[in-house]
Amino acid sequence: MSLPSEILIKMYRAMLRIRRFEEQIWEVYTGGLMHGLAHLYIGEEAVAVGVCAALRDDDFITSTHRGHGHCVAKGGNLEAMMAEVMGRVTGHCRGKGGSMHIADMSVGILGANGIVGGGFGIATGAALSAQKRGTDQVAVCFFGDGASNQGIFFEVMNFAAIWKLPVIYVCENNHYGEYTPTGNVTAGKSIADRSLPFGIPSTTVDGSDAIAVYEATAEAVERARKGDGATLIECDTYRYRGHHVGDPGEGYRTKEEIESWMAKDPIQLLRTKILDDNIASGAELDAEEREVEKEMENALEAAKAAPYPDVEEVNQHVYA
Amino acid sequence: MSMREMTYGEAVKEAIAEEMRRDPTVFLMGEDVGKAGTVFKVLLGLHDEFGDDRVIDTPIAEAGLVGLGVGAALTGSRPIVDIMFGDFVTLAMDQIVNQAAKLRYMSGGQATVPITIRSTMGAGRSSAAQHSQSLHAWLAHIPGLKVAIPSTPADAKGLFKTAVRDDNPVVIYEDKMMYALKGMVPTEEDYTIPFGQAHIKREGDDVTLIATSSMIHVALDAADALAEQGISAEVVDPRTLVPLDSKTLIESVVKTTRAVIIDEGYKSFGITGEIASTVYNGAFDYIDAPIVRLGAMDVPVPFSKPLEDATIPTAEDVIKAVQDMKIIHR
Numbered sequence: 144m145s146l147p148s149e150i151l152i153k154m155y156r157a158m159l160r161i162r163r164f165e166e167q168i169w170e171v172y173t174g175g176l177m178h179g180l181a182h183l184y185i186g187e188e189a190v191a192v193g194v195c196a197a198l199r200d201d202d203f204i205t206s207t208h209r210g211h212g213h214c215v216a217k218g219g220n221l222e223a224m225m226a227e228v229m230g231r232v233t234g235h236c237r238g239k240g241g242s243m244h245i246a247d248m249s250v251g252i253l254g255a256n257g258i259v260g261g262g263f264g265i266a267t268g269a270a271l272s273a274q275k276r277g278t279d280q281v282a283v284c285f286f287g288d289g290a291s292n293q294g295i296f297f298e299v300m301n302f303a304a305i306w307k308l309p310v311i312y313v314c315e316n317n318h319y320g321e322y323t324p325t326g327n328v329t330a331g332k333s334i335a336d337r338s339l340p341f342g343i344p345s346t347t348v349d350g351s352d353a354i355a356v357y358e359a360t361a362e363a364v365e366r367a368r369k370g371d372g373a374t375l376i377e378c379d380t381y382r383y384r385g386h387h388v389g390d391p392g393e394g395y396r397t398k399e400e401i402e403s404w405m406a407k408d409p410i411q412l413l414r415t416k417i418l419d420d421n422i423a424s425g426a427e428l429d430a431e432e433r434e435v436e437k438e439m440e441n442a443l444e445a446a447k448a449a450p451y452p453d454v455e456e457v458n459q460h461v462y463a
Numbered sequence: 464m465s466m467r468e469m470t471y472g473e474a475v476k477e478a479i480a481e482e483m484r485r486d487p488t489v490f491l492m493g494e495d496v497g498k499a500g501t502v503f504k505v506l507l508g509l510h511d512e513f514g515d516d517r518v519i520d521t522p523i524a525e526a527g528l529v530g531l532g533v534g535a536a537l538t539g540s541r542p543i544v545d546i547m548f549g550d551f552v553t554l555a556m557d558q559i560v561n562q563a564a565k566l567r568y569m570s571g572g573q574a575t576v577p578i579t580i581r582s583t584m585g586a587g588r589s590s591a592a593q594h595s596q597s598l599h600a601w602l603a604h605i606p607g608l609k610v611a612i613p614s615t616p617a618d619a620k621g622l623f624k625t626a627v628r629d630d631n632p633v634v635i636y637e638d639k640m641m642y643a644l645k646g647m648v649p650t651e652e653d654y655t656i657p658f659g660q661a662h663i664k665r666e667g668d669d670v671t672l673i674a675t676s677s678m679i680h681v682a683l684d685a686a687d688a689l690a691e692q693g694i695s696a697e698v699v700d701p702r703t704l705v706p707l708d709s710k711t712l713i714e715s716v717v718k719t720t721r722a723v724i725i726d727e728g729y730k731s732f733g734i735t736g737e738i739a740s741t742v743y744n745g746a747f748d749y750i751d752a753p754i755v756r757l758g759a760m761d762v763p764v765p766f767s768k769p770l771e772d773a774t775i776p777t778a779e780d781v782i783k784a785v786q787d788m789k790i791i792h793r
Contacts, residue, residue: 203538237571246570253537254570258561264530265537265562272535275490275516282534295557298527305522460572461606463630 146354148422154196154353155417155428158188158410159435161212164221165384167439168211168228168242172388176447177229181242184212186383189409190315191216193356194283194376197364203251203269203282205262207315208243209382210255213285218250221442231449238452239460253282260293262286263312267299270310270367281309281367283360289320291334300373304341309367311360312338314377315350321386322395338375350380351409354416465650472505472642474616475581478623479506479543481652483513486541489627492519493528493545502547503583505642525554529580533563533632536578541627546582549636550596563632564607578633579626584612585638585677585727586775592763595771597676597727600734602634603704609658610704611635614679616646618702621656628655638677638727659706663715667697669790670721673712673738675701678725678757678776685781694790704734712738713745720751723784725776730758755784 165183172181184191187209195204195216206213214224219235227234228242235247246254253269256262266284273280290296291314303310314334318325331337335345344366348355356378363374381404385392392401417423469477483489491509493501497520500507510518521528525546532544546552552559559580566574586595603610609631613619619637626633648654664679665686674682679700686696699715701707716722722742726734735756742754760774 205534235571236569236573239571240569244569246566246573248570248573253534254566254574256562258557261557261562264527264558265534267527268531268534268536268542269538270534271531272538272540275535275540276488295526295530298522298524299530301522301524302527302531460568460570462609463567463575463577 146357150196150357151354151413151417151422152431154192154357155410155413156431156435157192157196157216158353158413159432160221160438161188161191161215162410163435163439164211164215164224167225167443169388171229171443179241181228181388182209182386183382183384183388184209186404186409187315187317187350187380188212189353189356189413190313190350190378190380191285193353194313194360196357197360198281198283200250202280203253203266205253205266205282205284206245206255207262207285207287207290208255208257208259209287210243210245214245214247214252214255217252219245219247219252221438222445223247225442225446226449229446230451231446232452232456233446233449237456260286260290260295263290263293263295263299267303267308267310270303270308271306273309274306279309279368281311281364283311283313285313285315287320288314288316288318288325288329288334291337292329296337300338300341300343303373304343307370307372309370310373311363311367312373312375314375315380316377317380317382319386319396333377335375335377343373343375345375345377347377347379350378351407351412353409353413466647467650468645469616469648470642471616471619471637471644471646472503474620474648475623475637476506476509478620480509480512482624482627483517488539489541489543490517490519491543491545492521492532494521494523494547496520496545501545503639503642525551526558529555529558530562532578532580533558533566533576536576536632537566537574541577543579543581543627546580548594549582549584549598550593552582552598552602559602559608559632559634560605564605567631568607575630576632577630580632580634582634582636583639584636585640586759586764586771587640589766589768589771591766595764597759599634599636599704600728600732603734607632608705609633611658611702612676612704613637613702614676614700616644617648618656618662618700620648621654622658622702625655625658629658636676641677656702658703659708661699661701661708661711663697663699663711665696665698667695667719669695669719670697670723670785670788671715671719672696672698672723672725672781673701674698674725675704675734676727678727681776681778682725682781684778685785688778688782689785693792694785696785701738707741709741709745712742716742716746717749720749721788721790723755723757723781725757725781727759727775729761730756731761733758752788757781757784
């Protein structure tokens, strides 16, 4: 299948936006403008972008503690995201959620989640709701290899299978649950295998290849919209940085391993593809990059200029 | 107001049926809620009326069940999720405490989570330590949740309908020992009871008995016996723990100057302690005797009947507590 060029350009741009956003977070964090935890997505961009490019605005996603990439890809606003991680009132969540809880209901981002596996129930329930309300919306649950060992993963796959729910479980297997190699704590040959006993089809894709992720997702979306139920997609991927900003990411991972993944960088892969297929010129892609750079500068400046929430807001939004 | 006699269980069923007829986004799911009408049989007939689509049997998987409810509530549905025993709510605590209760706040007010979780409480059925607990205090502790705890058929119906219409996650606890309890219930379709309104079940002057759920009936029995001894007891039911109608509780104790608080949750770190503190703070200058707290004994609920009975507050316990206050009428 050859994808329309506008989708390739869109994905390229989205990956750049994520990469640049995360690099900016690193600077903001180490510059003392941000507190708390920041789990960077650098290296995994093709997963969020490939998946979300195959979704509609009114489809749903649930995200993880490493969620900035998903939110950018699904249509979160860079300025509101930057403001949120900096705790400003102009943030998506008025500064109440921070990096691990960014949500934008207007574009179907049902929230990043600080609980490992926290999105399983919500995404599967959103799919149930779509089915009950008679829409053809689908829900995507992003989760990590670590979350694949949570019991609720198996509970929701059972629900999704018996009711043929329009949900897509997207596992980002970055090979480490925090600091622990996935293989040390995860039984079986693959995480993709785990849905098979439930009769849920699964596939494993190269998570550095946005096109492969897009194609796998598009197939799963089609199945879900037709009423044929859930899919599990395991994406083989890697985070270049540590578990969070405070973790250099070394010691438990070898230099060779990190370099081998960086050698097949998802953004470079797609750029090469676009250039090889004469879809756009290097100059055009560089222009995209400059635009993203400018957009990010504006987002950062706006966030920095935005006020913190009024302390009076502290007990607002507890109840509807 | 026109009234009809029905059981507590029938009142719950009628509330659910009316809300499902009124609002097509409401559906019910849980273990054995379908043709079986729950293990307590109180929802028999709902499945006949609404079918598989809206009265849905689920796997025995409480975390997933509540999790799906949360996701559905977040995206335009109003699910009622049935957890057959309150003890099993513990299996879904992440979904309730970390997800349902916090999504609105964490999203800065974007999310609404109109889920109703119904569950049971109460010992007395020789069901031992894992089918008898009253753990409502756990959830009343969590900001973002509302907790209703009706004591009569009328309250069950009115509070349940309010729960379904509320845009927040509501946990409603039914004492399974009360399902056959009869009472008069208003027949009007839109009979709802606002949350945060305590109800004075019996007026009195000498002592206030603040009681929840089935303990209301323990308190009313005690009030009858005390009346024969010349002591006038007022019986007050908070009806919802969150929000709590502190004002009515405090005003009653300001009037009577004494209070006994009765709740079937464990006594330590629970509802009775919270309410006692609230009343002390609000009525301190008027209080003539130390407030007495009666709760479930701090032991796992035992199986053997004589042991089990010893763990639950009784009317005799209430009467003795009031007698020990040595009320003298001047």
